[in-house]
Amino acid sequence: MHDLMIPFGPAHPALPEPVYLKLFLEGEEIQDVDFSVGYNHKGIEKSLEEMDYIKSIFMAGRVCGICSSAHSTCYTQTVEKLLNIEIPNRARLIRTSIFELERLHSHLLWLGMFGHEMGFDTLFMLSFREREYVLDSLELITGKRVVHDINTIGGVRRDVSQETMSKVLKNLDILKDKVEHLQNLVEKDPIIKKRTVGIGKLDKKDVERLCLVGPVARASGIPYDIRKTDRYLAYDDLGFKIVVENDGDNFARTLVRIKEMLESIRLVKLAIKSIKPGIIKNKVVMNFPVDEAISRVEAPRGELIYYVKSNGSNKPARVKIRTPTYANILCLNKILVGHTLADVPVSLESLDPCLCCTDRLTVVRNGKEEIIKLEDLHGHH
Amino acid sequence: MVIIEVFFISIFLSFIYEGIIRKVAARMQNRIGPPIWQPILDFIKLLSKERFEVQNSNFSLVSFLSIISVIGLITIVFMFPFVGILNFNWDFILLIYLLVFSTACFILVGFSFPSPYPLIGSTREIILLLAYDFPLMIIILFFGINYQSIQFIPNNLILSFPLLFVSFLFITQAKVGLPPFNISEADQEIAASFLTECSGFELAMFNLAKSLKIFVMVSLTTIFFFNPPNIPMFFLTSLFVLFIGILLRVILARFRIDQGFKFLWIFLLPLIFIDIIKVII
């Protein structure tokens, strides 16, 4: 029995994106959680059916601002599977570098938000300052800081020069020291430990039952990482080491992401050093068979799956995206119940929710279907 | 000094102290930060904004409380040694009462609105008040028994009671609502706690009351433990104490309410008793 219902969201200072959580409290302890998503619904899957394959790559990269390259790479990989083509080695290494640099910027952003939720503003400021090194490197390579649009069917769109590569390597050397300093700070700070150790615990059975993905699963002892299982892009050649912790609480998830940052820095440096001269794009004949294909990547938040079905024309017949936060949001009940209201933002943020990825489904164009009047948009009358 | 002068000078200084906190904290975090007179600009701007009367709330009570919380805090300024308007034997008791009075005004505001965020903010403030007021009262009563009135406090008591100084620093952080004890104003969890539904004039007055609390507590720390002979030395030592508070604000995260409570009782009370027993023995 609860005596107070707190609405957490959709608009709340703690939430970077809208989600509606109904928290049923008794005193300060949470008894039950009910969640509602759909506030960021943009209509992407239906829009993708109306664009040709080249244009739809740009649309897929805009599903999410933080993990844009992950979506773009996964979609391009699926389409290349449909056409049964390979990409040249140089393009593979460039794609891997951009992918891992994006994981770095996403995890640094997450670390800042995590500190902010705990009231630790200094950690927020420091993480965002270090993130500038990553964004500068990305801008040098692709020309943009966040949404990169580097992929095309058969390879990448821009080449990277020798001078750019040396500048990026210098940035990464500086960044490595800073990330190690941040790791030291997080591991040794007593108040961070007090607020994260033992809270939001997920054990192995929960992960298997709810099919959780990404750092959330790896923090509970399950070594599930698509870079290890599928060995797509260049991870096989570069030798990827998976990061696993065993405790399953908020602190373990923090440690997994910080160690993954160090691993990403190593991978990008190795990838850039192994780039050999060559072409960046294979010639492609856009002859699509009537077929379907599925492909997965490890986005910064977990496993991302794209399913593309083609019907022979130059537009996809169906694109289905299953994003990692969509899978992880089911464990909210387990990690919030039994703890206090003060732990809600911290636990929620430790899942690294990216709700604009979750909500990316369909809306019907107003030209063809019913015109929805303004008063009809107000939910309950 | 005349009452009106003290009134305006203390309001001005409290804004400046808050501006110093924001500026120095920003510099420590490698940012530029707002100018020192930013709180004054905020106050003036808020006075020109619309006041929303929330339905089903006790709005006239909230307006009344916003004014008397400011007046209650300025009354404490009248008790400072070189202001000297309100000093008598056992004025320490009045000091304890006025310090709790300002917090009680905030708590009542939280209960005047039909919204869950102010409600939780006020319940947390009640628990926190219980946590820090007990050590605070012990320290103030100890001084009261020894020195009868604030104007008779000797110089440089920090040399005799260093542990009391350390405890008083943490109690100041809790009373003022700076990290690690900004529990009742945790904007990530409960929006703006008791200020969520206030706007315009009331919000300006409550912000002024919060700044005044910082000014009063920092000045009290200076008076109790240093009591410098002249006013320039007083400001220099106040700035030193303020700097320690800013340092704690920047390097520490926020406690949860139960952790904060445990810290204030289990960690600080033994420190206080060690220093007190030294005198008794």
Next chain:
Amino acid sequence: MKLPKELKNIGKFYKQGKNEAWFILPYENFKDVIKNIIDFGINRISSISGYDNGKEIEVIYHFVKDNFLLNLKVLVPKSLNKIDTLTDLLPATFLLEKELSEMLGIKIIGHPKPGKLFLSEDWYGKPPLRKG
């Protein structure tokens, strides 16, 4: 990982990839087939895709075991428009089935909390991903 012998006859095999296999399961007792697969050890589901191809609705369950993808397609006739729920076998299908139901207009029999997920509560147009 190659497909184990026991699973070679679960349905009509129609496509093979480097680490994937695609089957069409019969509509009538696909839930028993899936129960066998879960008991066999393949108990991680990644996604449920739906597609309206004019005559029927294709529902594909994507199962994962290490690096092997097992894709099971069930054809739902438009005259019936309903399918059994898998939430009692796999709690992870809770949100995936809600999305399938609202986007393609299929009723999920036995779902613990049917209702809209992404569309608003009073959406009265046709299901968005239906053709025509």
